[in-house]
Amino acid sequence: MTVIQNEKNELIPSRTVTRWRMCIDYRKLNKATRKDHFPLPFMDQMLERLAGQAYYCFFDGYSGYNQIVVDPEDQEKMTFKCPFGVFAYRKMPFGLSQSFENTTTQMVLISNI
Template structure:
């Protein structure tokens, strides 16, 4: 058993090494196409290894149903609250926490401020008036685009929230289910969490502070970092 685990570790290391080496090669196998206009190109990617006849059919299909996809925040009105909304119950005995304010570099602060403005314009966040809970922003840089993703340090709120044990899908069963098919396509849910509303009575618990802005903000839609967001999604 020990020998088997050692072999497995070596194989995983080799696989990881090969994956790193082949990353650039795999990126070259993607072909970027545009489903919009010169002003709003709406890029997406398809495999460059597809046969030309199949590639043409796929591009035509994407063009026909391009109104089903979203590239911008304002194109996502969100799901009806009667269908689903995210609730944030608090376990008995836990008190609200206001974190001490943290610093960030000037360059990061400017990028965070730009993203905050976009979130405000889209209605994903709103100014917080009465905040019992208050968290810090954790900016995450996207290497591919250079943009900044706004994450919030919700560790205190997560600790105070009971865990939803809703069972997640099993990946191997999903793969087995599509095995007989000839083609597999992946669709990225563009800011999928943000299409689910936070329950009105719990919005104030998502409050966070932002350098470069006066006051605080709170999420009206489900953000990353909260407990049970995966189960709700």
Template structure:
């Protein structure tokens, strides 16, 4: 379970919704409906903490294009859009959890020379972890379709990576380092 511990003397923050590009409204609406159907969020009418929604491009892959000078340059491909909550104000007054994350190069070194390995990606990993009911109000966000609070951990909370890594290591403690390496919701399974 994820808890949001605040620094002593932290002041609440209610930020207004930012203007969204009209083309992004349908993307936000679909995501809100998906989160509601998945019991990830719930409507809330009054919260001392409100953070705004924004939509950012999902980038995957690289292609080469020519710039205005005719030079070939690499650029990332946009494959879709991601609805995010801007928790910067909340994060600025949240006590930081310094649980260590593994170094990806060390994970890859461990896989080097193994005869068999595969990579698994957890589906909506963060959304599988509940937020402490006493802290759900702090994860409130606003969008053109209302104000909602998260029941489950979203991307954007500063301590979410630490909570998730700790949770995964707890679940897979008997396999971690022996036949599996864990980096957040990415699992590397290996064998001889």
């Protein structure tokens, strides 16, 4: 990581670009998507469940989206085109309106097993 100085003399951390990163605008798809509001557990409920436990397991929240398989029938809806070809996601991408709800639902279901 390198640090650069901007016009206001502020130090800004910066990374060297070493690979391609896809950025897809799903606003139209998100607008047409039926919303499924999943109630998140309250913090006090989560802390109560953790109290007195010997171990706490943190599921991989950083790449949780990339662990949920997209139904093959829905892959066509998330197709994108770039100079290298036409592609569709097999795993849940970040940026879809229901990604967070689906990931949270899966994590809660797993933790209740």
